[in-house]
Amino acid sequence: xxxxxxxxxxxxxxxxxxxxxxxxxxxxxxxxxxxxxxxxxxxxxxxxxxxxxxxxxxxxxxxxxxxxxxxxxxxx
Numbered sequence: 710x711x712x713x714x715x716x717x718x719x720x721x722x723x724x725x726x727x728x729x730x731x732x733x734x735x736x737x738x739x740x741x742x743x744x745x746x747x748x749x750x751x752x753x754x755x756x757x758x759x760x761x762x763x764x765x766x767x768x769x770x771x772x773x774x775x776x777x778x779x780x781x782x783x784x785x
Contacts, residue, residue, distance in 0.1 A: 713734065722776060742756055742757040752770050753771070756768075
């Protein structure tokens with residue numbers, strides 16, 4: 710998850726605390742996506758496939774809006 714984590718930090722979706730406990734990325738049991746949890750354990754964002762089936766989108770669980778898009782070419 711290192712590169713994905715770096716992309717989310719650069720886009721301001723997550724931040725790094727010195728002790729590393731500010732967030733975590735994990736698989737979702739409910740849907741076929743990844744979720745970002747804050748230090749309290751609340752899901753703040755979902756990472757899922759974009760409509761083109763290749764890219765990833767980061768969607769806020771609070772608003773339901775896409776906050777950033779990660780192109781597949783930048784992942785490899």
